[in-house]
Amino acid sequence: MNINTYDCGSVKHLSTLFKLLAEPNRLKILCSLGLECRPVSDIIESTELSQTNVSFHLRALREAGLVKPERKGAFIYYCLPDPELLRLLGDFRHWLEEHQKEKTVV
Amino acid sequence: MNINTYDCGSVKHLSTLFKLLAEPNRLKILCSLGLECRPVSDIIESTELSQTNVSFHLRALREAGLVKPERKGAFIYYCLPDPELLRLLGDFRHWLEEHQKEKTVV
DNA sequence: CAATCATATGTGTTAATATTCATATGTGTA
């Protein structure tokens, strides 16, 4: 390995995280949650996805610890245990905008 | 849409970016580049991937503007046009570490 | 405890993506 090689830590962990975030519907779900806790029915409504599909993606996010379920009666509320994630997403979005600008300039 | 819904901007653009970063070998390539420009042969060596495979992933990264090719004689050097990307990757890695800790605590 | 609502899960199908093999293109040099 070269001395100038950048250390990305465990590439595996990073890539599985990005894989989760790479699915548009999962991103939608995360964004629709925002800083609030919402029942699945809410998520279904705001994302306009099928119940099965939402449940499918929630499972993936849940198992990765990106969302946390909390039962309240018949409903299960989901929230982001660490809202810092939203900041990171914002950073990327911001970078993307800047990056696009540069590309058009160059 | 709820007033508390977090705006992730164009989910589509974000997800295509994450999709690029979700491939372990592409991450490896980005990290192996670091802040330097390197010929493809270097990348092949440090990632231990096949030539075809490296070329395949470089194309994807190139078309998204994440790496930039520059011919020098028979060699083509690739570099990150915007090293800020490495910082973002570092942020995610850092978050991942913290996040893992929390999960074990909780 | 039957009926209903909210959510999850198992299975099969389909679409997307990575990987390899064979080959092409472009560059330097004898």
Added chain:
DNA sequence: TACACATATGAATATTAACACATATGATTG
């Protein structure tokens, strides 16, 4: 010009992931 080297591309296959359908589980209400 012929040859060797660096990299790219096209086609075929393999792997993976999303999605839909049917059904199961768990909670509430009468």
